[in-house]
Amino acid sequence: MTLGHPELVAAIASEITSSGPIAFVRFMELALYHPQFGYYMRPPDPGAERIGWSGDFYTSSDVHPILGQALAKQAVQIDALLESPVPFTVVEMGPGKGLLARDFLQAVERESQELRRRLRYVLVERSPAMRAQQEQHLAPWLGRDGCVAWVEGPESLAPSSVTGLMFSNELPDAFPVHRIQIADGIVQEIFVDYRDGRFVECLKPLTNPAVQAYLRRLRLALPEGYRTEINLQALDWMKQVAESLARGVIVTIDYGHSAQDLYGPDRTKGTFLCYYSQMASEDPYIRVGQQDMTAHVDFTSLATAGEEAGLSVTGFTNQMSFLMGLGVEEMIGRLEPESPPFRAALHLLKPEGMGRTFKILVQHKGIARPELDGLTFKPFFGSALTSNQVRGERHEAMGRHPASSRPPLTSSLQA
Numbered sequence: 001m002t003l004g005h006p007e008l009v010a011a012i013a014s015e016i017t018s019s020g021p022i023a024f025v026r027f028m029e030l031a032l033y034h035p036q037f038g039y040y041m042r043p044p045d046p047g048a049e050r051i052g053w054s055g056d057f058y059t060s061s062d063v064h065p066i067l068g069q070a071l072a073k074q075a076v077q078i079d080a081l082l083e084s085p086v087p088f089t090v091v092e093m094g095p096g097k098g099l100l101a102r103d104f105l106q107a108v109e110r111e112s113q114e115l116r117r118r119l120r121y122v123l124v125e126r127s128p129a130m131r132a133q134q135e136q137h138l139a140p141w142l143g144r145d146g147c148v149a150w151v152e153g154p155e156s157l158a159p160s161s162v163t164g165l166m167f168s169n170e171l172p173d174a175f176p177v178h179r180i181q182i183a184d185g186i187v188q189e190i191f192v193d194y195r196d197g198r199f200v201e202c203l204k205p206l207t208n209p210a211v212q213a214y215l216r217r218l219r220l221a222l223p224e225g226y227r228t229e230i231n232l233q234a235l236d237w238m239k240q241v242a243e244s245l246a247r248g249v250i251v252t253i254d255y256g257h258s259a260q261d262l263y264g265p266d267r268t269k270g271t272f273l274c275y276y277s278q279m280a281s282e283d284p285y286i287r288v289g290q291q292d293m294t295a296h297v298d299f300t301s302l303a304t305a306g307e308e309a310g311l312s313v314t315g316f317t318n319q320m321s322f323l324m325g326l327g328v329e330e331m332i333g334r335l336e337p338e339s340p341p342f343r344a345a346l347h348l349l350k351p352e353g354m355g356r357t358f359k360i361l362v363q364h365k366g367i368a369r370p371e372l373d374g375l376t377f378k379p380f381f382g383s384a385l386t387s388n389q390v391r392g393e394r395h396e397a398m399g400r401h402p403a404s405s406r407p408p409l410t411s412s413l414q415a
């Protein structure tokens with residue numbers, strides 16, 4: 001088994017040798033985003049791909065374009081609610097290979113040429129290597145009236161510069177996380193040391209004030225031996241995104257849960273996983289820089305961070321309900337039954353798979369609470385998300401509820 005990309009292993013080992021063991025969050029930052037050798041920062045080997053069927057993992061847009069098509073339909077509705085601003089800006093954050101952007105842009109061209117003329121599509125991507133892939137997939141739109149542009153991070157967007165829609169698919173789950181463990185009755189943080197040519201873990205009592213504050217805010221009482229992850233970068237990101245939005249909607253699609261579920265008693269090992277060649281593993285200390293790393297998102301804390309930055313929660317749903325609300329049945333109805341595209345589209349809806357694992361947090365700012373088609377179906381009983389006794393996902397239901405009868409979601413999301 002390889003330890004990892006040789007230059008990256010050497011760079012991390014050298015940092016540990018000179019400064020002592022590093023917090024896991026730093027190890028993950030280097031493994032994924034070391035400027036030269038990190039997993040997302042290196043160009044893929046010729047002929048190989050990172051994201052996709054022959055890569056380490058695939059995302060919705062590798063399966064079928066319906067997610068991009070549904071987001072385009074949602075954008076048309078948001079544009080009308082915002083009274084057709086010039087420009088209508090769409091900001092996609094963490095665009096991967098750029099397939100979702102391609103599907104979205106193709107769908108907008110079909111849905112509304114008038115919106116297409118006012119559209120400005122900004123991709124937020126920190127990796128030059130990923131951006132190069134995005135440019136390939138978006139070639140038909142490049143140079144055409146400057147509609148497509150890139151920035152490196154949400155901090156590059158000027159405050160209140162966006163009127164429109166900001167969205168991401170599988171972004172905060174790719175942010176480096178702090179990992180903690182309850183040991184000897186106290187919260188300890190996982191650090192990474194380098195000994196005898198291998199990366200090994202060690203525990204240190206938790207001293208990071210931001211992680212301490214996070215745990216205090218959720219009032220978590222975790223048992224001895226419990227391991228989990230804290231994603232502070234997701235909170236900073238949410239604040240930056242909120243600041244850049246003047247008026248409009250933010251849609252965050254990712255693996256995740258309410259805090260009550262994510263930090264519940266049956267997730268004693270947390271949700272951290274690595275992906276290599278479509279296989280999941282719990283070992284981040286092999287194939288360093290050659291495998292993806294990810295942890296599920298705490299949507300409660302994301303919603304709270306957004307509220308503190310001036311956003312309101314519009315709704316919280318799952319991918320299956322979002323797609324159904326945006327008319328995916330009709331889109332699938334146009335496909336040949338049992339054909340490969342038909343089965344691919346159904347794959348994104350499967351209640352035992354991508355349809356329910358993916359959650360969608362919708363927030364708004366600068367407008368009255370919008371009634372969005374993507375939130376027509378309400379998969380969670382509000383009481384299940386508010387009660388301290390019961391846990392959200394076990395109480396998912398598929399009943400149709402008018403959007404106006406939903407309880408305020410911010411309280412539903414509180415742990």
Ligand SMILES: C[S@@+](CC[C@H](N)C(=O)[O-])C[C@H]1O[C@@H](n2cnc3c(N)ncnc32)[C@H](O)[C@@H]1O
Binds near residue numbers: 093098100153171175
């Ligand atoms: C898991 S992939 C996302 C997949 C893609 N959205 C899709 O639907 O196929 C994560 C992407 O986010 C980018 N990324 C990670 N951290 C970022 C950050 N802080 N700002 C912008 N992009 C980031 C990565 O380079 C990569 O392109």
